[in-house]
Amino acid sequence: xxxxxxxxxxxxxxxxxxxxxxxxxxxxxxxxxxxxxxxxxxxxxxxxxxxxxxxxxxxxxxxxxxxxxxxxxxxxxxxxxxxxxxxxxxxxxxxxxxxxxxxxxxxxxxxxxxxxxxxxxxxxxxxxxxxxxxxxxxxxxxxxxxxxxxxxxxxxxxxxxxxxxxxxxxxxxxxxxxxxxxxxxxxxxxxxxxxxxxxxxxxxxxxxxxxxxxxxxxxxxxxxxxxxxxxxxxxxxxxxxxxxxxxxxxxxxxxxxxxxxxxxxxxxxxxxxxxxxxxxxxxxxxxxxxxxxxxxxxxxxxxxxxxxxxxxxxxxxxxxxxxxxxxxxxxxxxxxxxxxxxxxxxxxxxxxxxxxxxxxxxxxxxxxxxxxxxxxxxxxxxxxxxxxxxxxxxxxxxxxxxxxxxxxxxxxxxxxxxxxxxxxxxxxxxxxxxxxxxxxxxxxxxxxxxxxxxxxxxxxxxxxxxxxxxxxxxxxxxxxxxxxxxxxxxxxxxxxxxxxxxxxxxxxxxxxxxxxxxxxxxxxxxxxxxxxxxxxxxxxxxxxxxxxxxxxxxxxxxxxxxxxxxxxxxxxxxxxxxxxxxxxxxxxxxxxxxxxxxxxxxxxxxxxxxxxxxxxxxxxxxxxxxxxxxxxxxxxxxxxxxxxxxxxxxxxxxxxxxxxxxxxxxxxxxxxxxxxxxxxxxxxxxxxxxxxxxxxxxxxxxxxxxxxxxxx
Numbered sequence: 001x002x003x004x005x006x007x008x009x010x011x012x013x014x015x016x017x018x019x020x021x022x023x024x025x026x027x028x029x030x031x032x033x034x035x036x037x038x039x040x041x042x043x044x045x046x047x048x049x050x051x052x053x054x055x056x057x058x059x060x061x062x063x064x065x066x067x068x069x070x071x072x073x074x075x076x077x078x079x080x081x082x083x084x085x086x087x088x089x090x091x092x093x094x095x096x097x098x099x100x101x102x103x104x105x106x107x108x109x110x111x112x113x114x115x116x117x118x119x120x121x122x123x124x125x126x127x128x129x130x131x132x133x134x135x136x137x138x139x140x141x142x143x144x145x146x147x148x149x150x151x152x153x154x155x156x157x158x159x160x161x162x163x164x165x166x167x168x169x170x171x172x173x174x175x176x177x178x179x180x181x182x183x184x185x186x187x188x189x190x191x192x193x194x195x196x197x198x199x200x201x202x203x204x205x206x207x208x209x210x211x212x213x214x215x216x217x218x219x220x221x222x223x224x225x226x227x228x229x230x231x232x233x234x235x236x237x238x239x240x241x242x243x244x245x246x247x248x249x250x251x252x253x254x255x256x257x258x259x260x261x262x263x264x265x266x267x268x269x270x271x272x273x274x275x276x277x278x279x280x281x282x283x284x285x286x287x288x289x290x291x292x293x294x295x296x297x298x299x300x301x302x303x304x305x306x307x308x309x310x311x312x313x314x315x316x317x318x319x320x321x322x323x324x325x326x327x328x329x330x331x332x333x334x335x336x337x338x339x340x341x342x343x344x345x346x347x348x349x350x351x352x353x354x355x356x357x358x359x360x361x362x363x364x365x366x367x368x369x370x371x372x373x374x375x376x377x378x379x380x381x382x383x384x385x386x387x388x389x390x391x392x393x394x395x396x397x398x399x400x401x402x403x404x405x406x407x408x409x410x411x412x413x414x415x416x417x418x419x420x421x422x423x424x425x426x427x428x429x430x431x432x433x434x435x436x437x438x439x440x441x442x443x444x445x446x447x448x449x450x451x452x453x454x455x456x457x458x459x460x461x462x463x464x465x466x467x468x469x470x471x472x473x474x475x476x477x478x479x480x481x482x483x484x485x486x487x488x489x490x491x492x493x494x495x496x497x498x499x500x501x502x503x504x505x506x507x508x509x510x511x512x513x514x515x516x517x518x519x520x521x522x523x524x525x526x527x528x529x530x531x532x533x534x535x536x537x538x539x540x541x542x543x544x545x546x547x548x549x550x551x552x553x554x555x556x557x558x559x560x561x562x563x564x565x566x567x568x569x570x571x572x573x574x575x576x577x578x579x580x581x582x583x584x585x586x587x588x589x590x591x592x593x594x595x596x597x598x599x600x601x602x603x604x605x606x607x608x609x610x611x612x613x614x615x616x617x618x619x620x621x622x623x624x625x626x627x628x629x630x631x632x633x634x635x636x637x638x639x640x641x642x643x644x645x646x647x648x649x650x651x652x653x654x655x656x657x658x659x660x661x662x663x664x665x666x667x668x669x670x671x672x673x674x675x676x677x678x679x680x681x682x683x684x685x686x687x688x689x690x691x692x693x694x695x696x697x698x699x700x701x702x703x704x705x706x707x708x709x710x711x712x
Contacts, residue, residue, distance in 0.1 A: 062526030078142030084675030089152025106135035138537035145541025157575035194509030196422035211464030216515035220522030249288035249673025261694035281634020292670030294644025308627030309635025348631035350596035354603030363462035439491025456510035475504035480581035492582035555682035
């Protein structure tokens with residue numbers, strides 16, 4: 001009897017072939033054909049197998065994956081990406097995934113480092129894909145604090161500059177101005193709980209449930225490709241493209257700075273479509289950052305932003321403005337929330353809440369259904385094989401999964417360590433947070449921490465299914481729940497914003513860690529090294545992000561003011577959500593509540609239609625969450641992003657292969673260049689160095705009056 005030599009093939013296939021040998025000449029030909037097919041399948045599997053490519057390379061122990069050079073590079077890139085995220089936080093609030101840039105730049109820096117050491121004969125440890133994964137994890141964890149830390153949302157929403165834009169809840173007990181000390185302390189207290197909350201579930205999520213985690217999987221494929229000969233060559237070309245557009249973006253931002261000596265000066269205020277369109281915030285502001293973001297974001301997001309801008313600033317706000325004196329007093333300032341600003345803000349909030357609630361229910365439903373399906377329908381035998389300490393040679397599980405599973409289960413993180421860590425951090429934060437935020441009582445925090453692990457699991461599981469983190473939605477739930485519990489007379493607005501921060505940090509870091517576990521699983525990086533790099537990256541972020549925000553806060557005097565270079569729109573949105581939760585609908589101007597109901601229901605209906613019609617038609621239906629953003633800000637950034645989307649679309653039509661390979665690198669260069677310019681511009685502002693020129697654009701009649709005035 002012949003034996004099957006195929007790796008990972010069940011023995012019954014060989015048994016079938018040996019039985020057919022006994023049946024005569026015709027069946028022998030069938031047997032030969034079947035053996036050839038099996039051989040072709042084996043060869044095809046070998047070609048597709050990633051781990052066979054790296055089979056000859058030994059996987060370093062988890063401690064060896066955590067190198068000094070990896071964390072030095074991570075710190076440098078963490079600072080760079082924190083500036084970028086902070087700039088986006090304080091302008092539009094739209095933050096694209098920077099995982100590709102982190103992985104690419106991490107590969108480039110360490111590869112350059114190791115080549116120099118290799119030439120000098122001092123190289124002790126080669127650069128591996130596991131170390132590359134550690135860098136990417138650490139960088140994303142570090143810069144992620146700039147988002148989950150609330151510097152563009154709940155934390156900045158506590159500041160006086162945001163509170164004074166409203167006549168409600170702007171008393172001292174509902175205000176907490178930024179200060180470097182308490183911001184760093186707050187982040188260190190709340191940013192690590194999410195890491196401990198989902199560690200015991202890593203095997204269930206990654207191996208038993210086989211969740212996809214699209215971003216984590218895509219990042220792993222990218223890192224794996226970098227460490228092949230062909231991938232390394234492509235990575236060098238991608239880095240060159242990134243460097244070219246980084247230089248262009250940085251120099252263009254430097255050039256623009258000379259013309260921004262006052263408010264509404266410079267190329268960013270160029271009335272591209274005329275002065276009337278400019279008044280209604282329709283113009284191209286020459287920002288490479290938004291063009292780059294548009295190249296990374298899906299086309300539908302960019303179109304949705306533009307549709308939202310046309311609907312609001314092109315149609316609705318001019319109509320509501322005609323009701324001045326009837327719906328709201330005619331003598332109100334443009335920034336007063338009882339005037340037009342109130343309609344633009346609260347209607348946008350209604351759409352965000354409608355979209356968030358719909359997706360929360362949908363993802364929660366999919367999570368519960370998925371759990372039920374996994375627990376009741378899965379094959380116990382396959383789970384037993386996957387969960388085994390070492391892969392069985394006759395298993396039907398693919399070779400890649402066997403190797404990855406073996407390593408993933410070898411370096412265990414004890415569940416008791418996670419439980420003790422979570423309980424210990426919860427006790428510390430329950431005792432210390434009320435000293436930072438007096439309205440946030442200790443029993444509010446205890447309730448949050450009792451509910452948080454369940455919500456963190458839901459967010460991590462939902463992110464694994466859909467790649468959609470609902471951290472802001474969970475934070476909104478905390479705003480309304482804790483804010484209403486505290487009450488308006490006991491600092492409920494500040495308590496709601498602080499509770500939002502606690503909840504957002506837990507659920508956001510939980511889903512980020514599980515994404516990183518997926519990346520580590522596919523690159524053969526140890527779960528222990530992933531956890532440690534996430535902890536170190538989070539600790540870096542707890543210091544870097546407040547320092548970068550403090551630089552912005554001190555350098556730009558009009559930070560958070562509507563119409564300024566850094567309006568911080570989501571800070572206003574989050575604060576007014578908290579006011580709404582504490583004081584009810586009394587803060588809304590006339591007929592605003594009715595319009596809010598309409599747009600809330602509209603957001604739910606649009607989402608339901610998108611899910612009902614299928615993907616082919618849904619890609620032509622705008623996304624309500626994206627549509628809501630220009631309601632408050634205007635369409636200037638949407639036009640930039642649509643231009644980026646158009647560039648990528650045309651490039652794809654001309655040369656799809658090059659567009660796919662170099663599009664993310666070009667976009668990252670555009671984003672990074674202008675983003676890093678904020679560092680020298682902030683230093684110049686702190687040093688009192690002002691731009692020498694103010695370039696403004698005036699109507700002909702206004703210009704004539706200015707000439708007459710100057711002539712007199």
